[in-house]
Amino acid sequence: AQSVTQPDIHITVSEGASLELRCNYSYGATPYLFWYVQSPGQGLQLLLKYFSGDTLVQGIKGFEAEFKRSQSSFNLRKPSVHWSDAAEYFCAVGQNFGNEKLTFGTGTRLTIIP
C-alpha cells in the first residue's frame, strides 16, 4: 500500500526566510505527486504537481518542488515566505491515472512570525 510521510507537524519561520517542507512517499511505480495548501476553514488549493519530465516543478505563489526518485521525496520549497503563506500544507500521491484515489500525508502547519 502506498503511504505519504510529512515528518514535520508544525514549522515556524520568519517572514522573508526560506522554507522547505518535507515529503516522503512509498509507492511501487512512478507516482503522481501533489502539494496542496489549506487555509483555516477553507478547501484545498493545488500548489503544484509532478507527473513526469523535469523533476523540478514550479507552482503558484512562488513555490517549487523537486522530485527525487532515489530518496522517494518530493520536498516543497519557497525562497522567501510571506505572512499570507501561513496555512496547512499537504503532500499527496495518486496511484491511478485519474487520481481519484489520493493518499495524503498528515500535513504540516506553517506559522509565519514577523
Add this chain to the structure above:
Amino acid sequence: NAGVTQTPKFQVLKTGQSMTLQCAQDMNHEYMSWYRQDPGMGLRLIHYSVGAGITDQGEVPNGYNVSRSTTEDFPLRLLSAAPSQTSVYFCASSYDEGRAFFGQGTRLTVV
C-alpha cells in the same frame, strides 16, 4: 464556473440520524471522490467513482454509502450517524492525468 459544489457547509446530527451530503461538479470530470479530514490525520478516502454507475470503497468506507447515477453528482449517505463520524468532508473530482479539484467542505458534528 462553479467547479465542485458541496452542500450543506455545516450540519449537526443526532446519533442515529441519517443524512446525505451533496456533491456536484460542472467540469464533466469522470472521477469523483469523498474524503474525510480529521485533526492530525490528513485526508482519508471514503469512497470513489470512476464513472457513472461505478463506485468503490476507499480506506474508511464503513458507515457510508455512495451512488453515481450521473456524471455530475456524487452524494455521500450516512446511514446511522455516530459521533466517530464527526469530521470535515471533502468531495473532489478529477480527470485522466489531471489534478483533483476539491469542494469547500462540509463540517459535520454528530452529538
